[in-house]
Amino acid sequence: MADRSFSRAPSAIPVDDAVLPFEIASLDLRGRLVKLGPLLDVILAKHDYPLAVSKLLGEAIVLTALLGSALKFNGRFILQTQTDGPVSLIVVDFRVPGALRAYARYDRDRLRDGQKTGELLGRGHLAMTIDQGGAMSRYQGLVALNGGTLEDAAHEYFLRSEQIPTRVRLAIGEELDQGDPRPHWRAGGLLLQFLPKAPERARQADLHPGDAPAGTAIHTVAEDDAWTEGQALIETVEDVELIDPDLSGERLVYRLFHERGVRVFATQPLGAKCSCSRDAVASMLKSFAPNDRADMVEDGRVKVTCEFCSSTYEFTPEEAGVEQA
Numbered sequence: 001m002a003d004r005s006f007s008r009a010p011s012a013i014p015v016d017d018a019v020l021p022f023e024i025a026s027l028d029l030r031g032r033l034v035k036l037g038p039l040l041d042v043i044l045a046k047h048d049y050p051l052a053v054s055k056l057l058g059e060a061i062v063l064t065a066l067l068g069s070a071l072k073f074n075g076r077f078i079l080q081t082q083t084d085g086p087v088s089l090i091v092v093d094f095r096v097p098g099a100l101r102a103y104a105r106y107d108r109d110r111l112r113d114g115q116k117t118g119e120l121l122g123r124g125h126l127a128m129t130i131d132q133g134g135a136m137s138r139y140q141g142l143v144a145l146n147g148g149t150l151e152d153a154a155h156e157y158f159l160r161s162e163q164i165p166t167r168v169r170l171a172i173g174e175e176l177d178q179g180d181p182r183p184h185w186r187a188g189g190l191l192l193q194f195l196p197k198a199p200e201r202a203r204q205a206d207l208h209p210g211d212a213p214a215g216t217a218i219h220t221v222a223e224d225d226a227w228t229e230g231q232a233l234i235e236t237v238e239d240v241e242l243i244d245p246d247l248s249g250e251r252l253v254y255r256l257f258h259e260r261g262v263r264v265f266a267t268q269p270l271g272a273k274c275s276c277s278r279d280a281v282a283s284m285l286k287s288f289a290p291n292d293r294a295d296m297v298e299d300g301r302v303k304v305t306c307e308f309c310s311s312t313y314e315f316t317p318e319e320a321g322v323e324q325a
């Protein structure tokens with residue numbers, strides 16, 4: 001980080017598929033803004049998902065980009081939901097410095113018009129895994145999903161696991177360009193964290209004890225004024241601003257925080273990239289039990305399709321290590 005600061009007007013040029021980190025030093029706030037455009041079309045076009053599933057997966061991709069882009073080392077951040085709703089599984093994988101891939105599993109017969117995130121997911125859990133690769137340890141945090149949004153789950157995760165006061169906003173929508181019959185996906189997200197030097201300033205009000213018996217005293221904590229102000233500011237962001245293709249990230253961040261002085265850092269580009277390969281699939285096949293390998297032979301070939309990017313890899317039974325009877 002440069003130790004010489006200077007002021008300039010916010011850039012008016014929108015940058016898609018990128019993360020913009022920023023800091024409001026006077027309030028001890030740090031944050032990241034993500035704007036996604038073409039990357040979403042690339043990932044979602046690889047699958048023939050119904051609209052509601054694409055939308056939900058898109059939100060999960062935004063959340064993963066917001067969280068994964070905090071990683072400094074080489075590694076991966078994996079967000080995964082496992083639930084009993086119509087969308088039973090979501091996996092989004094972020095590889096440093098900015099490669100994203102994602103897929104969802106769903107039951108078409110249980111999809112209905114107008115289902116909200118909570119209804120699509122149902123009950124289960126959200127897991128966030130940080131994998132630093134090699135001999136380094138894996139870290140996994142879990143939060144329950146009980147019919148709420150992905151934003152709710154992220155708040156709960158930061159409250160319980162990291163104890164960092166955090167607010168997240170996510171938005172996604174489809175946009176029709178003039179002269180282009182196909183709609184294009186756009187999404188945006190904003191993450192704000194309160195990181196005071198004195199840890200006691202980071203105390204947070206606990207979640208409301210919804211099922212506590214009547215008359216139970218609710219544990220109240222007065223939150224720090226700086227954090228109260230930060231939360232109020234992030235609440236003023238409108239979904240249309242987060243997905244607006246003509247509004248630059250710098251302008252949006254400036255609009256929100258300029259009165260307190262906001263500093264932006266270099267944007268981190270993001271891209272849709274899968275890490276599958278023929279070699280990796282071949283070695284995965286070799287790790288299977290011989291019977292399972294033999295069961296995969298169809299019309300004299302073994303075919304494996306990558307769930308993330310839908311690439312199909314074909315092997316002869318011999319190449320796949322199938323023992324001939």
Ligand SMILES: [Zn+2]
Nearest residue numbers: 274276306309
């Ligand atoms: Zn792939």
